[in-house]
Amino acid sequence: MKLFVSGRSAWVSIAITLAGALLFALLPAFLSPYGVRVGQLFVLAAGLAVAWTVLGGFSGYWSFGNAAFVGTGAFVAALIELALPGWSPAGAFTVALLAAMLLNGLLALVIAWPILRLRGIYFAIAMLGVSQVCYELVSNIDALRGALGVNLIDIVPKDVRPERFYYWALLLAATAIILIAICVRHSKLGYGLLAIREDEDTARMLGVPTAPYKISAFVISAMLTAMMGVIYAHNLGYITANSVFRNEFNLNVIVYSLLGGMGTIIGPIVGAGVMTYVTQVLLGDLLDIHMFITGLLLAILVLAAPNGLYGIYDTYRLRLKRQKREAGR
């Protein structure tokens, strides 16, 4: 079985990703601790947004409820660590991370069967409901400690600055997510998802096994989102239901794709970068009106470039191609 359908572009994307990750790994040497924390926000946002894209961007099934997997991931990890008191931090963290990813994969598998039959906006709303239900359960069942809060173990090595450690940990996770997204995109699964996004009925008639493909993408997306959630929770150190089941996680991942380019992998990364820069650096001092200005900017950008920044580039690329063709005649 060939891994990639379109091998060359897959390997090019992988090489660019690795080079980019390496570059970003060197950044803390040149940044203030505050700069590194902004960097953390960016890689967290990019990782979550690309994890969302594996289902939402590729297949067109927009989930409005990915906070469910961030939060459930965080709490599964926290509760497992609580249950492993004598363990070394590295050992407990590894078990907690794997368990959180597995459980979120299972959760996605269980809810996929009923809700992935819904199309378009109905699926989006159903996922919003799922994230709300997960939040309520974790908040209201005492044993899950969502209201009270729970501490996560300290996994930062002694001689590393915590903000740097978490920057690198989040970067590593985001890089893994991007690489997995590239593999999905260029595999048979990815082509099937794109066909589903373009026209699901036509895809079925071409022989795309739509149900198993959508479920696979959903499970992968949930597991990757949970991985990000677990690391984020450790970065916080102490979590409540309110701090991890955040509506921002539901919405921002979509905003990043809209801004950068829906359905692409580079789009959500660029979108996360632009939004983080605008909100944290440009408007960092204007806390009172920063939500207002962010909203305004977003509205303008979406109106001016409905297909995101990638859409602008794509239009330009098509025009160039056409000009070259006409010149060649």
Place this chain on the structure above:
Amino acid sequence: MSADVILAVRGVSKSFRGLKAVRDVSFEVPRGAICSLIGPNGAGKSTFFNLVTGYFRPDSGTILFEGRDIAGASPVDVAHLGVARAFQIAKPFPGMSVTENVRIGALFGRAGPRDVEAVTQSAMQLAGLAELHDREARELTVGQLRRLEVARALAARPSLLLADEPCAGLNPTETAEMVAILRRARDAGATVVLVEHDMPAVMEISDTVLVLEAGALIAQGAPQAIARDPRVIAAYLGTEE
């Protein structure tokens, strides 16, 4: 059923809320033939294709494809058995290039994973799309879109191709091109069932012609015989010319 019948339809009916779109239709398509399905608008031709491809389940009757009853089977399963369809309203994936569109046909069709590229290339060649390989589907003209639709269907290596009005909206040159493409598809091993309004094209290309009117099969036979059939002239040709 003899072995050289690829599709045998027996007593198939389908209604929509009391409207009988297809009523008690029976016929056979010999393997390797080009068979045209004609009839006025609303006669039930597209509905019939929807029944064969599993998009609708017939209310009654059997649809035997290579001896297997596929009535009510899922579109995915029907596709994997070797039935491909080119839609009346061309539905290529607009955001993808010509090659990517055709490749999806090949990937999910019956070519082995190692043959996907070769099959993609040969389907594009057959449909005269080789020069347009890196165009985006949204850049194509109507005629090119129809050829893309047929190429994507053929890339699945189907044994039965259902082509729904592939010449609609084409000029005479493009129509002639499409007729040649369908011939080449048949010569490459596919049986073709064609819905078409362009009578000269139908007469030229078909081995047999089936005539539907208001959901019922009113005549079938060789093209010359159909052209002389008074019922057909009354129901269809007469109203058209």
